[in-house]
Amino acid sequence: MRIGFVGAGAVVEHHLAVLAGQSGVEIAAVCDVDEARAQAVAVRTGARPYADWAEMLDREHLGALFVCVPPTLHAPVAVAALERGLPTYLEKPLARILADGEAIAAAWRASGTVCAVGYQWRSLDVLDELRAALDGAVPGMLISRSMGPTEGARRDLGHAGDGQPGSWFTDPRTSGGILFELGSHDVDLQLALAGPATSVQAAAGSGLLALAGRSSDLDDAVAILMRFAGGGIGAVHIAWSDAGRPQAY
Numbered sequence: 001m002r003i004g005f006v007g008a009g010a011v012v013e014h015h016l017a018v019l020a021g022q023s024g025v026e027i028a029a030v031c032d033v034d035e036a037r038a039q040a041v042a043v044r045t046g047a048r049p050y051a052d053w054a055e056m057l058d059r060e061h062l063g064a065l066f067v068c069v070p071p072t073l074h075a076p077v078a079v080a081a082l083e084r085g086l087p088t089y090l091e092k093p094l095a096r097i098l099a100d101g102e103a104i105a106a107a108w109r110a111s112g113t114v115c116a117v118g119y120q121w122r123s124l125d126v127l128d129e130l131r132a133a134l135d136g137a138v139p140g141m142l143i144s145r146s147m148g149p150t151e152g153a154r155r156d157l158g159h160a161g162d163g164q165p166g167s168w169f170t171d172p173r174t175s176g177g178i179l180f181e182l183g184s185h186d187v188d189l190q191l192a193l194a195g196p197a198t199s200v201q202a203a204a205g206s207g208l209l210a211l212a213g214r215s216s217d218l219d220d221a222v223a224i225l226m227r228f229a230g231g232g233i234g235a236v237h238i239a240w241s242d243a244g245r246p247q248a249y
C-alpha cells in the first residue's frame, strides 16, 4: 500500500517505527511546509517530498493518508482526503473547534471509507479483559491519571536559553492546551468503556507544574468530572510536568 503523510513532525516518528514492521507498505509521499522536515523523512523512506499537501494529493496515487499536522489544520486536509475516498488516519484531537469536527464527520460519512482518529488507547488489548471482567455491567466509576510531559521531541516550551520559540502547542487557540493534547485521550478511553456522557464539569490551574515561573495562557493542571448516560461517573486528572519527573498514565 502506498502511504502518504501530511506533516513530518514529532508524531510521525512513532508511525514510521510501526509501519517499518509491516509488510506491503510503501511510504510514497510526505508533505511538510518545513521542507527540511519533509526532506529528512523522504531521505530515510524513499518517499517523494512535497511542501503543498493539495499538490501531493493531486499527484500521488495513494492507498492511505496519515494526517499529522497541528489540530487547526486537521479539517482541511482530512476533508480533502475523505472527499477523494482516501482511507485516512487522522491524528487526535479530531479538531480544535466543533465546526471542524462536524465537517470531518460529515466528509467521513459521505466517503464510504475509513477515518481512524489517533486515540490509540481504545485499541489496547487489555480493554478486552476489562470488558470481560465487567461482564456487561456498567462501570460505576472510572479514574484516569495523565501526569507527565507533553511530546518530548516537539520541545513545546522552546529551547531553554537560546530564545527559540515554543511549538504550536503553546497557543491554546491552536492546541486546546493539555485538555485536548493529553486529556482527550483519557476522555476518549472512558467514553469507549462507559458510553456517552450526559454532563461534564472541569476546572484548571496554571503556573505550578510545567509552567512554574512562566507567564502563559496555558494550564498545567486540569480535572474533569463526567457523568455517563449509564449512571456511572468518570474522573480525569491531568498534570503537565517537566520531563524527568515521575510520570503516571
Ligand SMILES: NC(=O)c1ccc[n+]([C@@H]2O[C@H](COP(=O)([O-])OP(=O)(O)OC[C@H]3O[C@@H](n4cnc5c(N)ncnc54)[C@H](O)[C@@H]3O)[C@@H](O)[C@H]2O)c1
Pocket: 006, 007, 008, 009, 010, 011, 012, 031, 032, 033, 034, 037, 051, 053, 068, 069, 070, 071, 073, 091, 092, 093, 118, 119, 120, 151, 153, 154, 167, 168, 181
Ligand atoms: N496519538 C498520539 O498519542 C499523539 C502524540 C503526539 C502528537 N499527536 C498529534 O499529532 C499531531 C501533530 O503533532 P506533532 O507532535 O507531530 O507536532 P509537530 O509540530 O512536531 O509536527 C507538525 C508538523 O506539521 C507541519 N505543518 C504545519 N502546517 C502544515 C501544512 N499546512 N502543511 C504541511 N505540514 C504542515 C509542521 O511544519 C510540523 O513539522 C497533533 O494533532 C498532535 O495532537 C498525537
